[in-house]
Amino acid sequence: METPELPQIPGYRLEKVLGKGAMATVYLAVQESLDRQIALKLLSAKLGNDPIFNKRFIKEGKTVARLTHPHIVTIYDTGSHQEQFYIAMEYLEGGSLKERIKAGLSPDHAAHCLCQIAHALGYAHRQHCIHRDIKPANILFRNVETAVLSDFGIAKNLEDKTQLTAAGWRIGTPNYMSPEQALAKPVDARSDLYSLGVLFYEMLTGTRPYKGADAFETALLHVKAPIPVLPEPLKRFQPVINRLLAKDPEARFASADELIQAIQAAQTPNAGASRSLAQGWRIWLLAGLLALLAAALTYEFWPVAGNGSLPPPAPPAAGQ
Numbered sequence: 001m002e003t004p005e006l007p008q009i010p011g012y013r014l015e016k017v018l019g020k021g022a023m024a025t026v027y028l029a030v031q032e033s034l035d036r037q038i039a040l041k042l043l044s045a046k047l048g049n050d051p052i053f054n055k056r057f058i059k060e061g062k063t064v065a066r067l068t069h070p071h072i073v074t075i076y077d078t079g080s081h082q083e084q085f086y087i088a089m090e091y092l093e094g095g096s097l098k099e100r101i102k103a104g105l106s107p108d109h110a111a112h113c114l115c116q117i118a119h120a121l122g123y124a125h126r127q128h129c130i131h132r133d134i135k136p137a138n139i140l141f142r143n144v145e146t147a148v149l150s151d152f153g154i155a156k157n158l159e160d161k162t163q164l165t166a167a168g169w170r171i172g173t174p175n176y177m178s179p180e181q182a183l184a185k186p187v188d189a190r191s192d193l194y195s196l197g198v199l200f201y202e203m204l205t206g207t208r209p210y211k212g213a214d215a216f217e218t219a220l221l222h223v224k225a226p227i228p229v230l231p232e233p234l235k236r237f238q239p240v241i242n243r244l245l246a247k248d249p250e251a252r253f254a255s256a257d258e259l260i261q262a263i264q265a266a267q268t269p270n271a272g273a274s275r276s277l278a279q280g281w282r283i284w285l286l287a288g289l290l291a292l293l294a295a296a297l298t299y300e301f302w303p304v305a306g307n308g309s310l311p312p313p314a315p316p317a318a319g320q
Helices: 051-065 097-103 107-126 189-205 215-224 232-244 256-267 271-301
Strands: 012-020 024-031 036-043 075-081 084-090 139-141 147-149
Touching (some): 012 036, 036 051, 051 075, 051 084, 097 139, 107 189, 107 232, 189 232, 189 256
Antiparallel strands (some): 012 024, 024 036, 075 084
């Protein structure tokens, strides 16, 4: 079977396909001016003629280029050549969270990844940017330990009033969509936190909390179904899941920083008891030391046993 010819973009040498979605294809490429490997994202040729998608694609590059954070993918360049719109970005060779979930994650590793992405989201939210498409395929790894948030293709700048989506059109991935997204209502940073809650549940259990027969039923479950209960060994994370997956945004964590604090507390469930135990031992130790000191003083100054009187003074030395 003949290998399809790779697109030609001046300044870049495309080597192979890394991934392909409905809107774009990502290639491994070499930036020739610096002789470095990069990931080159090309908008689908079918969408290249649509001005709405063109604007959204260019906007993605500009949005992420403003976000400088160790857990957000780095953008190098964006542009177009012969109606091929592209974004050149950092090549992340550690694979995706989707692959790691399939292989299985320990609870501690899941919590570690969650905190890294929460840090990235917290930073983006402070820049008035919401992601709106948090899912395992959009979490990549720079190395074994470092998770990186990518694909801001449908991100929204809350300060930008430009409308690039038809009114009432649901945007996002149904499996990870917040109830307000499913209902095509206005969203804010707490919608990202809901999607992060779905992701966290999947990292912990290997399965998503809501699975309908189709996209519509799945979206409806996000709106109406009760919050799932974690298995007994993971119970310490249930309060976090309850807050993240709350149907009402007001009941969720107010910020990513608040979520991180809750996760850190859940990872050390016996920290309070340990502190109390340590304080108790210190009190008993101090009491014991005081008792020993009291006994020593008693021995030194207590009257001689048997006659109730002080010992007689020592006789004068000879010759005095």
